[in-house]
Amino acid sequence: MERLVRRLEEDRSLLEPDRLRERLEALDRLDASLAFLPDVSEGVPGVGLKDAELSVRARAVCARLEAANSELYKAIRGEIQLGRGPEALLRWVQASSVEAGGGAAASGVGYDTLDELVSGVLQFEEPDAGDVAREPEMVFYQPTPARHIFDLIGGDLIGLGGLGAEDVVVDLGSGMGHVPLLVSICTGASSVGIELEAAYVERARQCAQRLNVKKATFFCEDARVADLSRGTVFYLYTPFVGSILRDVLDLLRQEAANRRIRICTYGPCTAVVAEEPWLEAAKAPEMDWIVLFRSRD
Ligand SMILES: C[S@@+](CC[C@H](N)C(=O)[O-])C[C@H]1O[C@@H](n2cnc3c(N)ncnc32)[C@H](O)[C@@H]1O
Known part of the structure; x- marks a missing residue:
């Protein structure tokens, strides 16, 4: 977890719009890890200093990644409102699909980064x-x-x-x-x-x-x-x-x-x-x- 947070803190290019898929994947991984780390802002007694610090840093990284996504979703929504939906949305669909990251699209039910893009845009x-x-x-x-x-x-x-x-x-x-x-x-x-x-x-x-x-x-x-x-x-x-x-x-x-x-x-x-x-x-x-x-x- 510490290594993941440090890597994400150091990689400032992750905030560039084009890195949407990587951001969504990083957020998924952080979410999964944060389930085991207390939110110290809620004042949990008995939490070690190291865990408390890591929790604060991880949540700060999440907030930065989410803010970058919100900016992008806002821009895509603006394009759709102007009637430029196909170019505006489909470009990001290709960029954020699992296949774009080298994986194979899964059959069946089960949601992935593409659903997060859609939910960010449709709101x-x-x-x-x-x-x-x-x-x-x-x-x-x-x-x-x-x-x-x-x-x-x-x-x-x-x-x-x-x-x-x-x-x-x-x-x-x-x-x-x-x-x-x-x-x-x-x-x-x-x-x-x-x-x-x-x-x-x-x-x-x-x-x-x-x-x-x-x-x-x-x-x-x-x-x-x-x-x-x-x-x-x-x-x-x-x-x-x-x-x-x-x-x-x-x-x-x-x-x-x-x-x-x-x-x-x-x-x-x-x-x-x-x-x-x-x-x-x-x-x-x-x-x-x-x-x-x-x-x-
Ligand atoms: C499995 S969901 C599919 C939702 C949507 N088509 C999609 O793919 O995202 C089935 C939907 O059908 C609706 N539904 C069930 N019976 C219906 C009926 N007789 N007439 C209209 N809608 C119905 C349900 O309320 C539910 O929202």
Whole structure:
């Protein structure tokens, strides 16, 4: 721990904007170590002088690194507000991804430095307590890990042409709106979030308004009664299971009777969607990644 703190104290270049990934990784390591060191500002009796000093130094390093990140997030938010989101955000997405540090992107759930970047940029306020009476088949809120969202946005997954200005991406069960917000910040597409929980919808709308993202709109409603007629791409991070999923897939099938649609799934609902005869998977479904399906002609 002492060596880590000394190295971080000496490396002043760590405060330069470009060292975001290293800062995020350093903060993770410091956080983990600080769990074992008391916060002496709270006056813990019986703490040795050495530990107290180290705790103060480590917290000072954290504060400096966090201040550098806050400056950067503020600058990125400013660019997004001016409509320069794709260049402003995607550049940092590449720079802060695990792969940029020589690692391999992890499959499955689990959050990383990219999620910290996204949360620093979107800056959601804590939502009020939810008041929806949930049916047992409705799944609780959990955001899609950011690396999967950027995989979706990046174009590889959505397939030829990626997401264009003519696309409307509908997130069914959109929670606080990470997917619609990032889609509309980083691509030419419009997006719609449909979410049952009013407190989440409120936070998503607030974020869109503060970032001046006009192409992302949010509706507080049950996906079973939502207007799906504008959507070209539908995203489901297993928002519901059983009969609700069945009902919504039937609605999507009706939409597909009029036009070709794409459906992207993540999590356990992928296995159910893969059984739909009117859809074909772009490639063999992998449960730990977002899977793309296209409606058949
Ligand atoms: C696993 S979270 C996914 C959140 C978001 N799509 C994302 O990927 O970040 C599922 C969300 O679906 C919402 N949900 C569950 N049943 C719903 C329904 N019938 N209609 C609309 N939203 C629903 C939940 O409130 C929850 O926020």
